[in-house]
Amino acid sequence: xxxxCRQQEFQRLAKGDVMTDHADAFIATIDLRVRDILDRCxxxxxxxxxxxxxxxxxxxxxxxxxxxxDVLDILRGGGDPSSxxxxxxxxxxxxxxxxxxxDDGVNPRxxxxxxxxxxxxxxxxxERRTTGQAGFRQMSxxxxxxxxxxxxxxLLAGFTRPAPAGLDPAPDIVMYxxxxxxxxxxxxxxxxxxxxxxxxxxxxxxxxxYCCGVIQYRAGDTKTSGRIGGSTVAGFAGTGAPRVLxxxxxxxxxxxxxxMPSTDASFDLxxxxxxxxxxxxxxxxxxxxxxNKRIALHEHPGVAGVTEGxxxxxxxxxxxxxxxxxxxxxxxxxxxxxxxxxxxxELHARELVAAAAAGxxxxxxxxxxxxxELCAHEATSPFKVVxxxxxxxxxxGVEKPDLFKQWKMMQDIDRILAEVAxxxxxxxxxxxxxxxxLLANMLGEQPLPIDFRAHKLPEAEAAPVxxxxx
Numbered sequence: 001x002x003x004x005c006r007q008q009e010f011q012r013l014a015k016g017d018v019m020t021d022h023a024d025a026f027i028a029t030i031d032l033r034v035r036d037i038l039d040r041c042x043x044x045x046x047x048x049x050x051x052x053x054x055x056x057x058x059x060x061x062x063x064x065x066x067x068x069x070d071v072l073d074i075l076r077g078g079g080d081p082s083s084x085x086x087x088x089x090x091x092x093x094x095x096x097x098x099x100x101x102x103d104d105g106v107n108p109r110x111x112x113x114x115x116x117x118x119x120x121x122x123x124x125x126x127e128r129r130t131t132g133q134a135g136f137r138q139m140s141x142x143x144x145x146x147x148x149x150x151x152x153x154x155l156l157a158g159f160t161r162p163a164p165a166g167l168d169p170a171p172d173i174v175m176y177x178x179x180x181x182x183x184x185x186x187x188x189x190x191x192x193x194x195x196x197x198x199x200x201x202x203x204x205x206x207x208x209x210y211c212c213g214v215i216q217y218r219a220g221d222t223k224t225s226g227r228i229g230g231s232t233v234a235g236f237a238g239t240g241a242p243r244v245l246x247x248x249x250x251x252x253x254x255x256x257x258x259x260m261p262s263t264d265a266s267f268d269l270x271x272x273x274x275x276x277x278x279x280x281x282x283x284x285x286x287x288x289x290x291x292n293k294r295i296a297l298h299e300h301p302g303v304a305g306v307t308e309g310x311x312x313x314x315x316x317x318x319x320x321x322x323x324x325x326x327x328x329x330x331x332x333x334x335x336x337x338x339x340x341x342x343x344x345x346e347l348h349a350r351e352l353v354a355a356a357a358a359g360x361x362x363x364x365x366x367x368x369x370x371x372x373e374l375c376a377h378e379a380t381s382p383f384k385v386v387x388x389x390x391x392x393x394x395x396x397g398v399e400k401p402d403l404f405k406q407w408k409m410m411q412d413i414d415r416i417l418a419e420v421a422x423x424x425x426x427x428x429x430x431x432x433x434x435x436x437x438l439l440a441n442m443l444g445e446q447p448l449p450i451d452f453r454a455h456k457l458p459e460a461e462a463a464p465v466x467x468x469x470x
Contacts (some may be wrong), residue, residue, distance in 0.1 A: 022234070022263075026226025028388075029262035031112060032076050037111050040104045043068045047098035047108035048088065052330045056181045056343035057091035060085055074115050081119055089115035091339045092370050093331035094253060110257050113217075120220025132219035132278045138440075139179060139215060140208040145437040147182035147207075148427040149420050160207030169201075170240030174271065176246030177206035183369040183441065186400035190389035191247060193271060193398050198282040203239050210235060214254040227377040229259035234376065237266050245272040249303045249332040249367060273366070278311030280316050290319035293361040295391070297322065298351065298370055302332020310366050312386050317395045325354040334370040334447075348374065348448040356382055366387045372442075374404040376450050411450065416442070 045064030048054060054061050059262045061067065070085020073155075080086065089112040098108035120128065147156055157175065175463050177197060182189050189207070195202055213229030216222075233255065236244050248250040256269050256401050276283065295314070299307045307329075314322055328347060337344035355363045362384050365371050371387050378385040385405070393399060405417045416438055417431060 013098055021227075023223040023226040024228025026230060026262040028260070030222070030258075031287070033110070034114050034118075036185070037106050037114070038075060040073060040106050041068065041072060041111075041116050042104050043072070044102075044104065046101040046103070047106075047111075050097040050101045051088070051092075051096060051245065051330065052094045052095050053091050053340050053343070054088055056340045059088050059091065070398075071111065072152070074118050077118070081122070086115070086119060089110070089119070092116075092341060093336045095300075095330050095332065096302045096304065097143070099304075107257060108197055109228075109253070113258060117217065117220060117222065118220070121222065122149050124372065125221075128220040129224065130156060130226055132216035132221035132251045135215040135219060136211070141433070142242055142437050142441040143179050143182050143208060145429060145434055146404070146441065148429060149186055149423050149434070151182075153427065159188075159204050159266075160209055170242075171203040172201040172241065172243070173275075174236045174239055174241045174244040175200075175202045175265070176210070176236070176244055176248075176251065177203050177204060178247050178251040179206070179208050179211060181247055182206060184214075184368045184371055184387075184402070186402050186404075187246070187368055187371065187389055189400045190387075190393045190398070193396070193400075194283065194389065194392060196275055197286045197396065198276065198279045205232075205235065208437065212248075212251040212254040213259060214250055216353065217254065217258065224410065226259075226262065227424065229251075229255065230263055232263055233259060233263045233412065241267060243268045243270060243274050243275075245270055247272055247368075249300070250336070252303050253332065256371050261294070268386070271303050271306050271309075273309040273313070274305035275309075277305075277312040280312055282393075283313070285321050286317050287317050289395050289397055291317055291395055292319040294323060294359060295362040295364050296320045296325045296358060296360045297388070298363060298365040299327075299329050300331050300333055300367065301329045302336065306366060313392060314388060315366070317391060322392070323358055323360065324356060325351060327351045327354060333367045334373045344450045344453075348377075349452055352381060352448075352452075354379055363393070364391065372404065372408075372445055375402070376408045376411065376446060377448070379409045380450055381409070389449050404442070407438075411443065412437060413443060 003077050007455070043065040045068050048061055048064035059067070065089050066446065067084045069082040070079060071089060073079035074086060092109065092112045097111060104106055175192065177188050205272060210232045211228050212232060213225035216225035216228060245268065246255070252271055260269065276338070297310065297314070299309070301307060304311070311322065314320055327350060330347065334344065337347070352363070360383050363374070363386050365374060365385070375385045390402070409417060410416050413435060417435060420434065421431065424431055
């Protein structure tokens with residue numbers, strides 16, 4: 001009976017029967033969902049047992065139910081911020097193995113996201129707002145500079161300009177690119193090219209004006225996060241499209257698991273890769289150029305169906321040989337591994353060594369953040385580092401230059417500035433601001449040093465390589 005009442009309350013909040021403000025509905029819905037977790041969770045601790053990053057984070061998991069108990073104490077409003085449960089919540093990389101492990105009807109990934117929120121909410125409201133604002137400004141500045149250096153102004157404006165409500169006719173889909181993929185816009189352009197080839201009618205939403213609210217959420221500024229995320233969802237709904245496709249896995253998780261339960265969303269949310277994979281027969285005729293190369297896939301399991309969809313798309317390209325490097329699958333994107341930096345460096349090193357040992361021609365990533373962190377290793381590797389959509393484009397006879405990788409591989413800020421100066425001037429960008437962004441968001445975003453092979457290397461196992469076929 002109590003669960004039924006709570007479900008009715010969820011629905012009333014989402015429809016605005018109780019309150020119409022996005023922020024208020026967001027906060028109230030999170031509170032309700034936390035209460036639901038506290039009612040449902042039996043401390044079976046299966047979520048702890050399957051977590052791939054608890055051990056790398058140095059957390060003693062010998063008493064997994066006690067760790068869950070720590071988490072529940074924090075969700076109740078108490079708890080120790082230095083407990084194993086708090087440390088486990090902070091170490092979560094969003095891998096998602098816990099989602100199918102729980103038998104209690106709890107989403108453990110949301111449970112830990114709510115735990116981090118509760119911990120951050122212990123700071124003063126002004127400090128939380130300031131932290132969120134600073135993070136948003138930093139992200140917005142980097143996206144603005146890097147996208148304007150690489151895209152024509154009119155094309156970029158078409159992605160980022162607020163969309164009119166009630167488009168006629170309504171698009172089949174909203175293609176929500178998010179913000180940070182615009183730092184590597186060739187990936188976004190190739191994604192749209194593929195949608196064109198399969199005949200999708202879409203409206204693009206991209207850039208900070210359509211933020212998912214994750215930066216503010218991480219800062220503990222719950223009210224601002226709810227307002228921003230709710231406004232973005234309302235913008236999608238205003239197009240009348242029945243489906244929203246995401247590119248960014250962060251946005252996919254933030255909207256799908258945190259924001260949308262507080263809204264009366266009138267659309268389905270799906271990642272674009274499974275959507276394309278489901279329509280592979282529409283895309284296959286466009287693969288007119290065989291690619292006779294051996295490739296390996298850089299994977300993350302966090303968003304269901306994305307890796308499987310990528311494999312389905314790649315194995316439809318004539319000539320490609322896809323091999324499995326048998327590396328650990330952790331997180332939802334490389335930057336989600338920030339809580340375990342040493343482990344991330346180890347994973348990157350092992351994968352790069354394994355790719356060389358397997359004799360691949362390309363190490364192929366899926367997401368934009370992974371590409372930013374790995375692409376410069378091409379300079380010191382016997383293979384190229386590309387996004388999988390670059391191979392899709394090559395098979396279709398379409399090329400979008402990867403300027404980000406071209407510049408990052410220079411590893412010299414003055415050379416890069418000389419290269420980008422004409423476009424910076426055309427885009428009215430101050431060169432000193434450009435320098436700061438490039439240092440922080442290009443050259444400074446290098447978890448594993450490019451010369452890592454000069455140091456002690458992980459040993460690649462001399463095992464047979466498993467070939468993945470269609």
